[in-house]
Amino acid sequence: MKALAVDIGGTHANCGLVENDRVLVHESVDLAGTTNIRTVLSRVAEVLRRLVNQRSLSFHDFQGIAVGFPGLVDSRIGRVVSTNKKYDDAPEVDFTVWGRDALGLPLRIENDARLALLGESYGGAARSFSDVVMMTLGTGIGGVAMIEGRLLRGKHAQAGCLGGHFPAVFNGRPCTCGAIGCAEAEASGWALPGIVQEFPGFAESSLSKLSHVDFRQLFEAAVNGDKVAQAVRDRCLNIWAVDAVGLIHAYDPEVIVIGGGVMESANIILPYVESYVHKYAWTPWGKVQIRPAELANNAALVGAVPLLSETIGHTALTS
Ligand SMILES: [Zn+2]
Numbered sequence: 001m002k003a004l005a006v007d008i009g010g011t012h013a014n015c016g017l018v019e020n021d022r023v024l025v026h027e028s029v030d031l032a033g034t035t036n037i038r039t040v041l042s043r044v045a046e047v048l049r050r051l052v053n054q055r056s057l058s059f060h061d062f063q064g065i066a067v068g069f070p071g072l073v074d075s076r077i078g079r080v081v082s083t084n085k086k087y088d089d090a091p092e093v094d095f096t097v098w099g100r101d102a103l104g105l106p107l108r109i110e111n112d113a114r115l116a117l118l119g120e121s122y123g124g125a126a127r128s129f130s131d132v133v134m135m136t137l138g139t140g141i142g143g144v145a146m147i148e149g150r151l152l153r154g155k156h157a158q159a160g161c162l163g164g165h166f167p168a169v170f171n172g173r174p175c176t177c178g179a180i181g182c183a184e185a186e187a188s189g190w191a192l193p194g195i196v197q198e199f200p201g202f203a204e205s206s207l208s209k210l211s212h213v214d215f216r217q218l219f220e221a222a223v224n225g226d227k228v229a230q231a232v233r234d235r236c237l238n239i240w241a242v243d244a245v246g247l248i249h250a251y252d253p254e255v256i257v258i259g260g261g262v263m264e265s266a267n268i269i270l271p272y273v274e275s276y277v278h279k280y281a282w283t284p285w286g287k288v289q290i291r292p293a294e295l296a297n298n299a300a301l302v303g304a305v306p307l308l309s310e311t312i313g314h315t316a317l318t319s
Helices: 037-054 095-103 112-123 183-187 192-197 215-223 227-251 261-280 296-302 304-309
Strands: 002-008 012-019 022-030 065-069 072-074 079-082 107-111 132-137 141-147 255-259 289-292
Touching (some): 002 022, 002 037, 002 304, 012 037, 022 037, 022 296, 037 095, 065 095, 065 112, 065 304, 072 107, 095 107, 107 304, 112 132, 112 296, 112 304, 132 227, 141 183, 183 192, 183 227, 192 215, 215 227, 215 261, 227 255, 227 261, 261 289, 296 304
Parallel strands (some): 002 065, 065 107, 255 289
Antiparallel strands (some): 012 022, 132 141
């Protein structure tokens, strides 16, 4: 099956043409300063049209389009249910109608982290597993679940996709979701500058000389012996590991796939999470495997074909 695929992020949209588990071609669209989803969609359509033309294909050669969106999405009705300060007009858009009118194709939209998990399950690190949790550690924290080969969605489409908002600290930092002490509020890219600045000893730390602290700088400073950086890094490792245990207790996976920008430091993160999980998770059947994601930024694109092939009720969208 050939499909069009779009992964809409906070600052970029990754647009691609896929055939089964292969990305034929993809292009990143810069969305910096764009807050309106309709503007995003018209730019995405333009890029897809060009990519299709460049390969001397037409939209008729594709069975559908899959869209990943960074918010709560009900893929059964093709709509964004709720946003978190990104493209807040998206719930007003009927994406299925847009796909038909703009591209002449069936469309399915899904939460971006769920779509990435579908990709890793179909053609990446979770290929041979039916029960999978994927954590994405980056600007935010994604935590999504697949049980018995199917994405977990739930009554209001928010089951199994809010793993970054598991409570980690009961009296912790305010989160963008409205809760307190979520894993994401305690150990994500957007929260990191505030966490570092409020950490005791920050004024004497090498981090105080940086205009904006990200995880690459934090891990570097920690390796170079900066005490505050080491303490904050170790705290983040702990939060991620605690979140992993929560996800295991909630969803009973065989494997946790970890991806996201922070995984540049996979050599530190994976062994830490693995040993913590093997020590503290209650899994009498054995040990949950901890694996790095394989598809990086293309995971959601590779999720397009399985999403479009998925049956809703008794009907496959593209049959
Ligand atoms: Zn939260």
